Amino acid sequence: MALSLAHALEFPGKLRPNKETYLNMQMIYYPGFTIGGMVGEAGGLLATLALLWATENAVAWRLILAALFCLLVMHAVIGW
Secondary structure, X not given: OHHHHHHHHHHHHXXXXXXXXXXXXXXXXXXXXXXXXXXXXXXXXHHHHHHHHHOOOHHHHHHHHXXXXXXXXXXXXXXX
């Protein structure tokens, strides 16, 4: 969520420069958001797996399993 929030907070500042300057600025942001996104998504999957492993309540376990399934489907759909 931090990367999404950072992206949203940067938006007003990205509207100010002209097209050429904006495209040059994107070269600065792109690697950071790519690396942060990959680490964040992988961390989310690992955290969900850890939570699934640590949960003893059957109802909570099924809900966490459904959440994990949804994360995996999301990654399959977007081509991760």
